[in-house]
Amino acid sequence: MCMLLFDSSIRMRSQPMQSSAQMQVDLPAVIEIQTTGEMNGRTRLYEKHLGDMSGVYLDTEQYEQAVAESGPDTLIYFVNEHKYQDGPGALIVGTSTLLPGKVGDEFAVTRGHLHATANRAELYHCLSGHGVMMLETASGEVSTVELTPGKAVNVPGHWIHRSVNVGTEPFVTLFCYAADAGQNYDIIADAGGMKTMIIDDGAGSWTAVPNPRHTGYEG
Ligand SMILES: O=P(O)(O)OC[C@H]1O[C@H](O)[C@H](O)[C@@H](O)[C@@H]1O
Ligand SMILES: [Fe+2]
Structure with a gap:
């Protein structure tokens, strides 16, 4: 019995290392990206509609009114993406196209998230339009990048x-x-929304204000 275990471990260690020539590698992907967010060569497209944004905006009355007037199927944003596999090591490259609009004073937003594997970074490069990237940490730091x-x-x-x-x-x-x-x-939903809201300042620009519903991310 002991000999058998010993033999198999020797066999495992003596297996030759896989060379890069033998590895299954992904093929380089060429994708075409327009400043409108259209993407040739995408592997996925998804859309978010007004009806999907329940609980996201502070003014629920204005939200319900917008749903009643424009309908739950009104397009809010769409995301094109390309990926060859789920990683580790692979990249997702894509575009997000967020249409203009407001619910009450609050400008149109994406749902927002923390990466499930929280240490994963992300690059956002503006192709067209005018936006703000809202950034917050669980410990309360806030950054708004125009x-x-x-x-x-x-x-x-x-x-x-x-x-x-x-x-x-x-x-x-x-x-x-x-x-x-x-x-x-869930991290945003469980905290009553993000700490900061981006609203119309009434003078043709935007301003960041505290979200009164926010309960903190860590409790
Ligand atoms: O996932 P959401 O918060 O709805 O945002 C929509 C999309 O926006 C970004 O551009 C992200 O990088 C995408 O991964 C994300 O899916
Ligand atoms: Fe992300």
């Missing part, structure tokens, strides 16, 4: 992130992050 075409934000791991369209055109970003990052949406 994005216009050509500007990018390299978001480190551990930052909750959400896009906001503060303009009158679609806000389009090119993003890139680790394919094994995943998304944790």
